[in-house]
Amino acid sequence: MKNIAVIVSSGKNEKEKVxxxxTFANVARKNKLFGDVRLILFGPVERMVAEGDKDVMKLLDDFASLGDKPVACQVVANNFNIANDLQRVQNLKIDMVGPIIKDLAEKDYEFLTF
Known part of the structure; x- marks a missing residue:
């Protein structure tokens, strides 16, 4: 069974896409549509999390309740000056996502980017 990584980069101006x-990541994980589903926040979406967007936070909490926490990019968080805000989010891991993406690619994960 294929493994996927959902990478979310869009921001407030594309909330529907976020x-x-x-939602896709949650449904895919909950219904075991793939062997593994990883969720990576990488870009403007991190601002939505730092600002506590209720819709986004609910979906992140739902995802974390099904297994591994979503991961947000430490470099982006530092560049946007939101690292402290993101570190306060209980169901979110902050890490360097470049090496994570490299590792997943080497393990033949498929990437879906929004």
Whole structure:
């Protein structure tokens, strides 16, 4: 069974796309549509999390309740000056996503980018 990584980069101006990505990741994980589903936040979406967007936070919490926490990019968080805000989010891991993406690619994960 294939493994996937959902990478969400969109931001506030594309909230519908963000919610679509997060909903897909949740449904895919909950219904075991793939061997593994990883969720990576990488870009403007991190601001939505730092600002506590209720719709986004609910979907992130739902995803974390099904297994591994979503991961947000430490470099982006530092560049956007939101690292402290993201570290306060209980169901979110902050890490360097470049090496994570490299590792997943080497393990033949498929990537879906929103």
């Amino acid at each position: 919610l679509t990505a997060l």
